[in-house]
Amino acid sequence: MKYAFIRDHACRWPVLHLCRLLGVQRSAYYDWRDRPGQVIPAEELALRRRMKALFKASRDSLGSRTMARKLREEGFEIGRDRTRRLMKALSLEVRAKRKYKATTDSKHQLPVAENVLNRQFNPTRPNQAWGADITYLWTQEGWVYLAVVIDLYSRRVVGWAMDRCMKKALVIRALLMAINLRNLPPGLIHHSDRGSQYASRAYQRLLAQHGMVCSMSRKGNCWDNAPVERFFSSLKREWTGDRLYRTRKEAIADVREYVAVYYNAQRLHSTLGYKTPMDYEKDLNKVSGNT
Numbered sequence: 001m002k003y004a005f006i007r008d009h010a011c012r013w014p015v016l017h018l019c020r021l022l023g024v025q026r027s028a029y030y031d032w033r034d035r036p037g038q039v040i041p042a043e044e045l046a047l048r049r050r051m052k053a054l055f056k057a058s059r060d061s062l063g064s065r066t067m068a069r070k071l072r073e074e075g076f077e078i079g080r081d082r083t084r085r086l087m088k089a090l091s092l093e094v095r096a097k098r099k100y101k102a103t104t105d106s107k108h109q110l111p112v113a114e115n116v117l118n119r120q121f122n123p124t125r126p127n128q129a130w131g132a133d134i135t136y137l138w139t140q141e142g143w144v145y146l147a148v149v150i151d152l153y154s155r156r157v158v159g160w161a162m163d164r165c166m167k168k169a170l171v172i173r174a175l176l177m178a179i180n181l182r183n184l185p186p187g188l189i190h191h192s193d194r195g196s197q198y199a200s201r202a203y204q205r206l207l208a209q210h211g212m213v214c215s216m217s218r219k220g221n222c223w224d225n226a227p228v229e230r231f232f233s234s235l236k237r238e239w240t241g242d243r244l245y246r247t248r249k250e251a252i253a254d255v256r257e258y259v260a261v262y263y264n265a266q267r268l269h270s271t272l273g274y275k276t277p278m279d280y281e282k283d284l285n286k287v288s289g290n291t
Contacts, residue, residue: 003032047076048090051083055092057262061238063094069274095241110199116215117191121227122271126153126281127182129189130212131228132174132198134166135235137255139245146235146255147174147197150228151182155269156277157231157259158182162252168200175203179210186211193217193225234263 006018006029019026040048054070055062062070068083087093123129129152136145145166149159159178163170175190190212192198198216207214217224239258245251264277272280 112194113214113216123153132192133228135232139251144248147171149178154277154280168197171197188212191215
């Protein structure tokens, strides 16, 4: 702040020269200097500290709408307008979104399934429809790939795996995690893109063994799997951002924290009425896993 700079250096340089150098009126500086110090009430101080903590936990991704809802859940009486003003005063600025390319390899001769899901992204119960896909992160050791399985009912990540290679073993591990976590009813729709990993015989055999119905996006249409694409966008915008991981192990640990600690258990989703995926499932109380 310019006035604070002048105050701190007034013992060495004339105030007139400092004001001219910084382009401020000398009278305005003296008004600021002689103004009584502002006393912030304890409740306001606690609110500001909590806002900073929530924003830091989200890695600079929490907007004013979600911030206000989180604060109200914790007992603070605050609306969105005041939240927006305080965030501006505290310099809590959300990072801009970035775009990322897709990783689908659909140039293969394996059979592909019809788009059974057909963009019905809001099932009425858990384990009715899952979405799956792959993305990637860069490290100083090279690429590391992430495969996820998401329950479209709650947007909860129920299965995930990471590896240095984008092969069928990666997606199979993610699917096995989801299968082990949930009680699967027959006829669950499993939706993915047309990538060779999902079209592989081993993956298709696993779907059939557990009574799942295979559904695949239309060729070149990422919007047919929009909820999973949205998850990847949130991961890279809110968490990994421009971070440069030294090792794959470091990247895997960081993604694990996002999925297990933040995304499933703390992040509010507008699609779910501003609840976390785990809280949304607990409200229904019809799923087997709560971890």
